[in-house]
Amino acid sequence: MKLSPQIESLAQFLAGKRLLLSEIPFQQDVITEALAQNVIEKVSGLHENGNSLKCKRCGNQDRSLFGVHHCARCEQDCSYCRHCLQLGKISSCQQLYSWSGPPTSHGNLQDTLKWQGELSPGQKQASKSVIQAIIDQTELLVWAVCGAGKTEVLFHGLERAFATGKRVLIATPRTDVVKELYPRIQASFTQVSITALYGGSKIRHSNAQLVLATTHQTMRFYKAFDVVIVDEVDAFPFSYDESLQYAVDHAKKPIATTILLSATPSAQLVKKRSLNIVKIPKRYHGFPLPVPRFQWIGNWKKQVKKSQLPPKIHHWIQTYFAKKKLLLLFVPSVSTLATISQILIKNSIEHASVHAADPNRHEAVQAFRRKNISLMVTTTILERGVTFPGVQVAVLGSEDDVFTEAALVQISGRVGRKKETPTGDIVFFHYGVTKAMRAAQAHIEQMNREGGFS
Numbered sequence: 283m284k285l286s287p288q289i290e291s292l293a294q295f296l297a298g299k300r301l302l303l304s305e306i307p308f309q310q311d312v313i314t315e316a317l318a319q320n321v322i323e324k325v326s327g328l329h330e331n332g333n334s335l336k337c338k339r340c341g342n343q344d345r346s347l348f349g350v351h352h353c354a355r356c357e358q359d360c361s362y363c364r365h366c367l368q369l370g371k372i373s374s375c376q377q378l379y380s381w382s383g384p385p386t387s388h389g390n391l392q393d394t395l396k397w398q399g400e401l402s403p404g405q406k407q408a409s410k411s412v413i414q415a416i417i418d419q420t421e422l423l424v425w426a427v428c429g430a431g432k433t434e435v436l437f438h439g440l441e442r443a444f445a446t447g448k449r450v451l452i453a454t455p456r457t458d459v460v461k462e463l464y465p466r467i468q469a470s471f472t473q474v475s476i477t478a479l480y481g482g483s484k485i486r487h488s489n490a491q492l493v494l495a496t497t498h499q500t501m502r503f504y505k506a507f508d509v510v511i512v513d514e515v516d517a518f519p520f521s522y523d524e525s526l527q528y529a530v531d532h533a534k535k536p537i538a539t540t541i542l543l544s545a546t547p548s549a550q551l552v553k554k555r556s557l558n559i560v561k562i563p564k565r566y567h568g569f570p571l572p573v574p575r576f577q578w579i580g581n582w583k584k585q586v587k588k589s590q591l592p593p594k595i596h597h598w599i600q601t602y603f604a605k606k607k608l609l610l611l612f613v614p615s616v617s618t619l620a621t622i623s624q625i626l627i628k629n630s631i632e633h634a635s636v637h638a639a640d641p642n643r644h645e646a647v648q649a650f651r652r653k654n655i656s657l658m659v660t661t662t663i664l665e666r667g668v669t670f671p672g673v674q675v676a677v678l679g680s681e682d683d684v685f686t687e688a689a690l691v692q693i694s695g696r697v698g699r700k701k702e703t704p705t706g707d708i709v710f711f712h713y714g715v716t717k718a719m720r721a722a723q724a725h726i727e728q729m730n731r732e733g734g735f736s
Contacts, residue, residue, distance in 0.1 A: 285383070288312045289321060294489055296322060297386040298449070298506025300339065300378045300532075302370050305487075313379070321383025327372035328361055337363035339372050340501050341528030365525060366501055368481070380504050388447050388475075388491045395441040397434070397470040404562040404733075405435050411560040412439035412541060416448070416509055421540040423515075423552070426562035427571055427729050428545045428666075428695020433463065435562070436511065436541075437470060440492070444474055448508035450492045453500050453530055455514055457481060458644070459667035460494050463513075467494065497526040503533035510534050514666055515542040515551070516688055545666075545695060546688035546725075564733030567701035571726045571733075574694050574708045574719075581713055582679060586618070591625050595711055598676055599631065599657065602707075608650065608673040609657045610664065612693055614682035622659055622678070633657035636664065665692040672703040680710035680719055690722035 285293065292308050306313065316322040328348075329336040336343045342365040353360035356375035363372045372378070401409055408424050415422040416439050426432045436452075443450050452467075454460055457480040464478040477488040479495040487502070497512070512530060534540065542551070552559065565571065579592045586592075595611075602609050613619050616637045623635045634646040634655045643663070650658045651670060658664070662684060675697050677685060685693075690710070697706040710719055 285319075285321070286315070289316055289319070289383075292316055293321070293381055293383060293386055295487065296379065297381040297489070298504065299487065299502055300380040300504035301487075301502065302327070302372070302376060303379060305370060306379060316383075319383070321381065322379055323382045324377040324379050326374070327376045327378050328363065328374050330361070330374065335361060335363075337366060337372050337525075338378055339363070339369070339529075340366040340525040341532075342366065342525050369498075369501055386489075388444075388449055390447045391444045391473055391491075393441075394444045394471050394473050395437055396472055397437050399434060401434060402431070402564070402566045402568065404564050405431055405566055408435045408560045408562050409438050411558065412436060413442050415439070415541055415558065416443050416539050419508075419537055419539050421542075421557050423542045423544065423547060423557050423559045424562070425547055425552075425559055426543065426545060427565060427733075428692060429565040429567075429571075429669075429699040430545075430562040431566035432513070432543050432562075433466060434566070439509075439541075440471065443509050444471070444491065449506065450509040450511065451500065451503070451507040451530075451533055452492070452494050452511045452513060453497045453533075454494075454512070454667070455497050455526075456667055457496055458647070458663075459513060460496055461644070462667060464494050467492065497523075497530060500526075500533045501529040503529075505535050506533055507538060508535055509539045509541070511541045511543065513543045516544045516546050516548055546691050561732070563729045565699070565704070567704050569698060569701075569704035570730045570735040572694060572697040572706055572708050573726050573730070574690070574710050574723055576680075576715055576719065576723075577709050577711050579711045579713065582711070583713075586621055586625065589621075589625055589628065591622070591629060592678075592711065595676065595678060596629070598709065598711075602674050603656060607656070608653065608670055610670065610673050610675045610696060611657065611659045612665070612675070612677045612685075613659060613661060614679045614684045616661060618679070619659055619661055626657075626659070631657065633659055635659040637661045638663045662689055662693075664696070665689055666695070668696070669699045670696065671700040672706070673697060674707045676707075676709045676711055678711050680712045681714045681716045685716075685718060687718045687721040687725060690718060691725050694722065694726060 347365040361374045460480045475490040476492045477490040479499040579594050582592045636643040636646050694708045697708045698704045
């Protein structure tokens with residue numbers, strides 16, 4: 283089919299996406315021509331069936347997450363999806379547009395990998411499995427301990443994908459992880475067009491061959507990718523929000539490779555029949571995972587309420603301050619974070635604190651990474667996706683429900699990640715040992731056994 287230059291431009295922009303008309307920067311006559319040629323298709327943004335509604339962008343079917351307002355566009359009472367409102371309003375009278383004409387393609391790029399590092403034996407085995415999954419277009423779980431070097435395990439598979447003209451998505455639940463991965467991937471694949479999409483990023487649409495994105499941002503894509511890699515597949519919000527899983531599934535082409543990465547996959551995922559699994563039980567540097575120790579501190583909530591820092595935590599901080607170590611202290615809630623911060627200020631203990639809604643979180647994390655601050659108090663926002671060389675870690679109130687087995691394994695995984703500092707302290711300060719604490723400790727000990735450590 284011979285396409286006009288304008289339709290060709292539209293194809294380059296729209297291919298692999300499903301967008302509102304307001305998001306497509308082309309004149310209406312171009313859209314009309316493309317519709318007449320059957321090279322784009324449009325579907326209702328909301329599917330209505332009796333009293334039920336479904337958002338075609340995010341898959342939301344929860345009636346409580348739909349609103350109704352008098353619409354200026356159709357001059358009627360119009361339903362809209364509140365769940366994905368931040369990406370633009372999907373309402374009953376609006377359509378989503380996608381490219382249905384001749385497929386667009388990326389070039390077959392040879393010898394794209396510039397990374398010169400060496401893979402460990404465990405990484406090599408996993409890397410071969412990744413390459414095979416890309417060749418066979420199958421589904422693979424890479425179950426790798428925290429600090430195993432999951433990113434590097436992907437490199438040769440990515441090289442294979444680019445050599446065969448495939449388009450790749452790496453999706454991760456958190457903005458912090460996108461920002462950390464982007465420069466590393468960019469430095470390793472300098473010839474490949476790469477973009478990073480996350481809330482607040484200036485880029486909204488991209489035809490890059492490799493897209494790094496938060497799982498929320500994948501809602502804009504539709505049948506776009508030959509290879510979809512989901513990092514931290516067990517992490518909130520991806521593991522809890524079905525619409526994000528829906529979005530990732532819809533971002534894939536009908537026949538595609540799916541690679542899932544996790545240190546703490548759910549039992550349900552591990553039992554999935556169609557899933558191949560490769561495990562890396564040992565860190566890339568060859569040292570065992572630090573095993574958490576338990577330290578009873580009594581009724582810490584009572585002490586904190588009296589503006590007192592539990593003595594054992596105070597001693598832990600002072601001990602490692604004297605050794606000039608970086609310290610990461612996890613707390614169970616934002617309110618506890620605020621109170622502990624006030625107590626530390628009262629005791630003249632210099633620190634920073636971060637939580638998910640903190641607008642200055644990235645600056646504080648960078649200051650901690652540069653060692654301008656020695657103590658960081660945090661919620662579970664820093665439980666994964668970050669590396670601080672030489673850090674010592676403690677959990678205050680590890681008996682709290684927020685500290686699940688997976689969370690405690692991930693928190694423990696912040697310690698000893700670099701080969702220069704492969705050991706360190708991980709302590710659970712508690713007012714009672716929970717099943718989750720014991721399970722996390724047993725999980726880490728089991729991985730060490732599988733890694734050849736008795």
